[in-house]
Amino acid sequence: MKVSLFITCLVDQLCPNVGVAAVEVLRRAGCEVIFDERQTCCGQPAFNTGYRKEARKFAERFIEIYEESEAEYIVSPSGSCTAMVKHFHELFPDDQNWRERCKKIAAKTYEFSSFLVNVLKIENLNAKFDGKLTWHDACHGLRDLNIRREPRKLLQNVEKAEFVELQGADVCCGFGGTFSVKFPEISAAILDNKIEAIEKSGADFVVSCDASCLMQIGGRLSRINSKVKPLHIAEILAAQE
Amino acid sequence: MNQLTSETFDSNARASLKDVHLRGALKNLAATFGERRRTAIASVENWENLREKARAIKDETLLHLDQYLENFAENAERAGAKIHWARDGKEASQIVLNLIVERNASKVVKSKSMATEEIHLNRALEAAGINPVETDLGEWIIQLAEETPSHIVVPAIHKTKKQIADLFVEKVGIEPTDDVDVLTRTARNILRERFAEAEIGISGVNFGVAETGTILILENEGNARLTTSLPKTHIAVMGIEKIIPKFTDLDVFLKLLPRSGTGQRLTTYQSLITGTKRSVNGEGPEEVHIILMDNGRSRMLAHPVTRQSLACIRCGACLNACPVYGAVGGHAYGAVYPGPIGAVITPQLIGIGATKQLPYASSLCGACREVCPVKIDIPELLLHLRAEITDGEANGKKTDIPIKGKFAERFAFGVYGLAWKRAGIYKIGTKTARLMQKFVARDGKIGEVSGFLGKLAPPLGNWTAFRDAPVIAPKSFRDIWREELKNDLSTKDTKKMN
Ligand code: SF4
Numbered sequence: 001m002k003v004s005l006f007i008t009c010l011v012d013q014l015c016p017n018v019g020v021a022a023v024e025v026l027r028r029a030g031c032e033v034i035f036d037e038r039q040t041c042c043g044q045p046a047f048n049t050g051y052r053k054e055a056r057k058f059a060e061r062f063i064e065i066y067e068e069s070e071a072e073y074i075v076s077p078s079g080s081c082t083a084m085v086k087h088f089h090e091l092f093p094d095d096q097n098w099r100e101r102c103k104k105i106a107a108k109t110y111e112f113s114s115f116l117v118n119v120l121k122i123e124n125l126n127a128k129f130d131g132k133l134t135w136h137d138a139c140h141g142l143r144d145l146n147i148r149r150e151p152r153k154l155l156q157n158v159e160k161a162e163f164v165e166l167q168g169a170d171v172c173c174g175f176g177g178t179f180s181v182k183f184p185e186i187s188a189a190i191l192d193n194k195i196e197a198i199e200k201s202g203a204d205f206v207v208s209c210d211a212s213c214l215m216q217i218g219g220r221l222s223r224i225n226s227k228v229k230p231l232h233i234a235e236i237l238a239a240q241e
Numbered sequence: 242m243n244q245l246t247s248e249t250f251d252s253n254a255r256a257s258l259k260d261v262h263l264r265g266a267l268k269n270l271a272a273t274f275g276e277r278r279r280t281a282i283a284s285v286e287n288w289e290n291l292r293e294k295a296r297a298i299k300d301e302t303l304l305h306l307d308q309y310l311e312n313f314a315e316n317a318e319r320a321g322a323k324i325h326w327a328r329d330g331k332e333a334s335q336i337v338l339n340l341i342v343e344r345n346a347s348k349v350v351k352s353k354s355m356a357t358e359e360i361h362l363n364r365a366l367e368a369a370g371i372n373p374v375e376t377d378l379g380e381w382i383i384q385l386a387e388e389t390p391s392h393i394v395v396p397a398i399h400k401t402k403k404q405i406a407d408l409f410v411e412k413v414g415i416e417p418t419d420d421v422d423v424l425t426r427t428a429r430n431i432l433r434e435r436f437a438e439a440e441i442g443i444s445g446v447n448f449g450v451a452e453t454g455t456i457l458i459l460e461n462e463g464n465a466r467l468t469t470s471l472p473k474t475h476i477a478v479m480g481i482e483k484i485i486p487k488f489t490d491l492d493v494f495l496k497l498l499p500r501s502g503t504g505q506r507l508t509t510y511q512s513l514i515t516g517t518k519r520s521v522n523g524e525g526p527e528e529v530h531i532i533l534m535d536n537g538r539s540r541m542l543a544h545p546v547t548r549q550s551l552a553c554i555r556c557g558a559c560l561n562a563c564p565v566y567g568a569v570g571g572h573a574y575g576a577v578y579p580g581p582i583g584a585v586i587t588p589q590l591i592g593i594g595a596t597k598q599l600p601y602a603s604s605l606c607g608a609c610r611e612v613c614p615v616k617i618d619i620p621e622l623l624l625h626l627r628a629e630i631t632d633g634e635a636n637g638k639k640t641d642i643p644i645k646g647k648f649a650e651r652f653a654f655g656v657y658g659l660a661w662k663r664a665g666i667y668k669i670g671t672k673t674a675r676l677m678q679k680f681v682a683r684d685g686k687i688g689e690v691s692g693f694l695g696k697l698a699p700p701l702g703n704w705t706a707f708r709d710a711p712v713i714a715p716k717s718f719r720d721i722w723r724e725e726l727k728n729d730l731s732t733k734d735t736k737k738m739n
Binding site: 007011012013014015016017019020023035037045046047048049050051052054139140142143144168171172174175176177178179180181182183184185186187188189190191193215216218219220222223 | 251254255258271272564565567568569600601602603604605606607608610611624626627628629630631632650654671674686688699700703704706707708709710711712713714716717718719720721722723726727
């Protein structure tokens with residue numbers, strides 16, 4: 001099965017390891033992974049800040065690139081960017097043609113963990129990872145894509161790993177894109193609740209499906225010199241030692 | 242009196258975050274109300290169907306609102322009520338005032354009503370020398386403290402028990418106590434006297450049934466029932482969106498509202514009022530006046546996206562679930578309606594110029610949409626308003642107060658739009674960033690960037706004030722892909738899946 005990877009700009013630039021891990025896992029799961037180097041960003045920062053004209057450009061480019069692809073599926077290691085792709089059609093309220101094109105591409109776009117569980121029907125990736133893990137539900141993955149069960153299932157099947165549920169796992173980490181820098185104090189106050197819960201969980205690693213949440217949570221953990229480390233689910237599943 | 246405005250949401254919020262009493266009062270809001278709500282909705286089969294049904298009823302009503310309003314008015318008048326129409330808050334307040342003055346009355350009691358808060362009715366009446374007494378315990382506390390409600394269902398949620406006890410000592414002269422029963426009894430005794438002498442009772446309305454002209458008021462303390470039945474004259478102030486078509490529709494909303502808001506299966510009291518009392522010795526007021534108020538609602542009605550704002554049944558669930566509301570409380574919003582739904586309707590009610598920060602005061606986490614019993618897509622509405630703000634600015638349409646740094650933001654998104662359209666320019670951009678970060682990065686991360694550099698790049702300064710920032714990786718994924726992954730189709734073949 002051919003899978004085209006939409007890597008997202010955060011992973012591309014800030015944590016390429018997540019991308020490498022995602023490729024590793026998808027290949028292990030039997031996929032042929034392709035990557036179109038013309039890709040850039042899904043346009044979510046513009047869309048969420050109210051710049052629809054700019055966001056439209058990104059959507060058009062995304063659609064054009066992936067329409068040319070021979071891949072059956074588009075997979076992204078981000079619930080948030082995947083959700084953005086699902087929102088593309090809203091950017092063309094008066095253009096039926098574009099709306100259709102957007103919906104067609106959206107239908108074959110999946111977030112990484114949900115692709116593994118719901119499309120490939122694989123819940124055990126033969127991963128081995130020594131450590132206590134907890135899961136943070138990234139908001140868009142959870143509420144736009146309804147991803148809740150999938151990552152937990154995958155993590156629970158990791159050999160040697162112990163999974164603990166995070167209190168308030170489904171509460172926002174306070175990132176919210178430009179919200180995090182427009183209202184940094186509020187963002188940090190929300191984040192602090194999350195950090196408190198993470199510390200209380202006793203986990204060594206907080207895992208999620210979005211580089212943005214991990215950057216927010218990880219940034220604070222690093223600032224307070226916490227022992228807990230942020231990791232993307234792809235990194236856990238890629239580990240075999 | 243609380244004088245915060247929406248224009249200064251950011252500084253209001255900063256002050257709220259430093260208020261230890263407030264943080265204490267809000268600490269368990271989301272968890273407590275969330276838990277109560279979850280338990281309460283578990284007792285209903287097909288919660289999702291109910292939500293769909295409620296929304297469908299609201300949508301249908303809003304589509305033909307003029308028709309339903311006419312029906313409602315006709316049927317209410319047939320039952321003896323008098324209907325008044327108010328275009329805005331000022332007209333509505335004037336109607337109330339006239340009714341009081343015409344009756345030579347001065348003793349006025351009120352039950353909890355967001356509509357009257359919205360139009361600042363108390364202020365208008367006080368200016369004319371009439372001092373209405375709030376009879377809902379929370380509202381009464383707020384009135385004693387000379388504050389405004391900070392929550393649409395639990396108006397005094399921002400106060401700790403200790404603060405309330407101190408307030409009673411100061412304003413009513415009781416002995417210091419931390420016994421909630423003593424406080425409640427004190428309030429009740431005082432309010433009982435007010436009820437006994439009241440000539441006019443003012444209430445809000447939860448639902449107005451078009452087919453019968455009935456209004457329904459939900460509450461837990463019994464004060465609304467007294468307000469609407471003891472005084473000779475009852476005045477109800479009602480937003481035009483409160484209409485529902487049929488009496489049987491109430492069944493759906495009664496299942497949804499209390500469960501979503503306070504996590505109750507049903508409120509303790511439900512007062513159904515259809516016109517005036519039927520006979521000389523019957524119960525209820527001699528006169529019932531219902532003021533149907535627009536105050537910006539028909540503007541929301543006109544647009545297909547914003548129309549859903551009018552489906553709101555003011556249950557308060559979105560406030561309880563909102564992480565932003567939970568952090569800063571209601572007053573920071575500087576508006577009568579706080580929280581997610583407040584951020585949506587305030588700009589529509591009083592204009593986007595002075596309320597521009599509100600649509601941005603959300604991480605778009607969607608918790609509000611998830612709990613809303615009438616399935617209002619609040620994030621969608623916030624995004625709609627954000628786009629309206631940036632479009633308005635782009636077209637120079639509005640002479641609004643600009644958000645600080647707005648120009649820089651527009652410029653940044655312009656460049657971003659240009660650069661990220663093409664992978665080539667995208668690569669140059671990220672290369673430059675890689676060079677630039679050398680100035681600020683230490684040990685593979687960026688710590689606090691303050692002073693001149695932080696001001697030069699406000700996003701970086703704002704980010705690193707609380708969080709370390711990651712550095713751009715030495716090699717991007719696309720580089721690694723090209724150099725290592727692309728042709729290495731055998732990756733770890735040895736440990737293939739079974
Ligand atoms: S928007 Fe929905 S959740 Fe919020 S108060 Fe209105 S009905 Fe309740």
